[in-house]
Amino acid sequence: MTDVAQQLINWLTLGGIYALLALGIAMVFSILGLINFAHGELVTISGYSMVALVSLGVPWALIIPLSVLAAMVAAVMMERVVFRPLRTAPVSALLLASLALSIVIQNIFLLFVGARPKAIDFPTWTSSNFHLGGVVIQWMDVATWVVTAVVLFGVLLFLKHSVRGLALRAAAEDFQTTRLMGIRASGVIRGAFAVSGLLAGVAAFFFLATASLVGPGTGFIPLLNGFIAAVIGGLGSLSGAVLGGFVLAGLNVFFQLVLPDSLLPFSEAIVFGFVILVLLARPNGLMAARSVAVERA
């Protein structure tokens, strides 16, 4: 019984992180039809900025917002420097550019910071826990749930009730017609990248806290899981991305629980194999968005 409760806790935590990552990826995809393969590097950038800020003696109360801001700025810069000049190019060119960008950023860190992962000196509360009816709960788990809920709900409110959110939803549905409303294309795209950076930055804190390490290749796992979660949910569907995050985390935790020890090293392969089955049954994901792709001027 307590075992199940423990796994539920793991599921909620992992699901929250995946949901944040998937929503960020889906956000950009819904507007540009681009899967940003450099999304994982936003987590890396957030991580290295934590390392730098800790070494400067900045308190964590400031490091957290600043590391999120770093990811947001990086996301907006990616758009400005790499994707905007390619706006009239085919989507496949954008896709390749994002892959190239990911490799370039990894190599910049490799060159200037080094291949060895850096330790992030997280505050002690992140590894403390408390007991609740025989179940051990990390304070970090609670923080993940609360912050994930607040951020997801906040983004939802922003999309639902603010004018800029309305513009983002309109642009996700029909980009060219949105421009006919006098709404600047570059503003909407920049907004989507800023939100995606915010989500990556928040996810980075919780993702990195488990290993307390950041290296040039750190971004790969968050990218992979966020991308697959977004695909499960139906690329382009924002609520689907959140759902996909929790489904993917559920599969992870479930197979960790039921697989015999001898098969545990293959759990990821089994999880992703199961994802293939899901997609065979529902090729457009759980909450199929319309056949997306922006009409490009």
Added chain:
Amino acid sequence: MFRLAARRARKEIDPALQPREGAILSLRGVTAKYGATTAIRDISLDVMPGEIVTILGANGAGKTTCLNAVMGLVPPAQGHVFFAGEDIVGRSPESIVGHGIALSPEGRRVFGKLTVEENLRIGAGLKGQSKVAERLVEVIELFPVLERKRGDFAGLLSGGEQQMLAIGRALMSGPRLLLLDEPSLGLAPIVVSTVFELIERLRERGITIVLVEQNVDRALKIANRGYVLGTGRIQLSGDAHELREGSAVEEAYLGLGVAT
């Protein structure tokens, strides 16, 4: 000094490239292409304030391209588009909307996953939000049918309701010039009548309208003047009344081997 005089002289010599005095919209020698295909060639037309001007023609004649060239969606390869005397070629669609032109696109293009009210709100753009409440009242007064459906998803509306929503959404930016691309497309005849009555009422409110239509008779009935397009060129133009009376429109269509 000399250069100034020369420029003035050139202006006098080439009236073909000047906007018509007092016109709200003047196209001068506009050519627009999609890739290597020329969609419209050397189009010149004028729209005076308070008019309904209709652009007629068969499928593929270049009617929609004319509107898209005005909006900057298809930047003209040659020629000038003057709005209230100012050349707007090269501006982005967003800034052209800001100048006071709105387009209700072909096929309505309402945001199906947004509610009726959200569609109208977004029509005012980001900068027009201070005037949203006021304009919502005006638009709903014009299209009372939208009031009941305010909270419904636009994708669930009937074709006629979607058309009214698309026009209402275009009006939310407070345009001086409204471009309507085939508002009667795919609508039942009785709904077409309602839409055309509404277009006349918009003119009464002082909005200048360019109406692209395939429904020749209906369009000429409410328009002041008309242009007939064929294979990307203006084949015929004139007073709407005269165009209706004579057989020239029919001949212009027939001359191109296209049945009305």
